[in-house]
Amino acid sequence: MNILFLFFSIILLLVGRSGAAELTVCAAASLSDVFKEIAPLYAKATGDTLRFNFGSSGALVRQIKEGAPADVFVSADEARVDQLETAGLLLPGTRRVLVANALVVVVASDVGAPVKTLADLGKTVVRRIAIGDPATVPVGTYTKAYLQKTGDWKKLIDKLVPLDTVRSALAAVEAGNAEAGFVYKTDALISKKVKIVLEVPQAEGLKIVYPAAVLKDAKQPEAARGLVKFLSGPVAQKIFAQAGFLPPNSACE
Secondary structure (H helix, E strand, C coil): CHHHHHHHHHHHHHHHHHHCCEEEEEEEHHHHHHHHHHHHHHHHHHCCEEEEEEECHHHHHHHHHCCCCCCEEECCCHHHHHHHHHCCCECCCCCEEEEECCEEEEEECCCCCCCCCHHHHHCCCCCCEEEECCCCCHHHHHHHHHHHHHCCHHHHCCCEEEECCHHHHHHHHHCCCCCEEEEEHHHHHCCCCEEEEEECCHHHCCCCEEEEEEECCCCCHHHHHHHHHHHHCHHHHHHHHHCCCECHHHCCC
16 A cells, blocks of 8 residues: 555656746846746746746847747837737737836935936936936836937937946946936835935826737747736735836826
C-alpha cells in the first residue's frame, strides 16, 4: 500500500511539473517593481513561472517585431499595442487594460529646484528636464502631448533631455544630472531621492493606461491568457494599488 501510494505520488508530481508553464513577459520598465512582487504570488497560485524583459514599450515592440520570443506584452500606452495588433502579432480577444497612472514632475528631495508650477520650469535655475524619448518611451509621448496642449513644448524644448526609459529619467533627477523630470507617479513614489512638485490633473485629458495582450506566437497561449486574467484579478490589482497605480477605469477618455 505504501509503495503504491509513493508511486502514484511521484507520478502526480511529475505530471504537475510537466504541466507548469514558463512565460516570457515583455513589460514597460515602470512595471518592474510591481511585477517582481506579483510574480511569486502568481507562481504560488498557478505553478507557472514568469521571466521578464523590461524596457521602454517602443523598444519592446521593435524586439517583438524582430522575432524576440514572448508570450505576453504589457505596454505603458495603447499606441504600442496598436502597432502589434496592426501587424497581426496579437492573439485576438486577449487585449485588456490592467491599470492607469498619472504624470508628475519631480525634483531632487534635498535642495531641489524651486519648481511649483509648470511656468517655473522655464526659469533659468532649471537647465535640464529629463523626459522619456517621445518616439519610443510612452512617458515621453505623454509629456510631449501635455506640453503641446499647454503651449510649453517649444518654450522648454532646449531644456528637454530625452532618455531611453522612464527609470532613466528618474535616475537623472536622482543623480543631479537634471533639475527636474517628467515621470509616472508610481516611479516617483519608489524613490526617496525625489519629490513630486506637480501632478498633471486627470482633467487635463491624459489617458495613461497599461494594456496587456497575449502574443500570437506565444508558446503556451492558454497559460498566457491565464496570466492576463490574473493580472486583472483581485490579488494583482491589490498589489498595483499599493504601488500607486490607479484602476483602469480612472483614466480620462
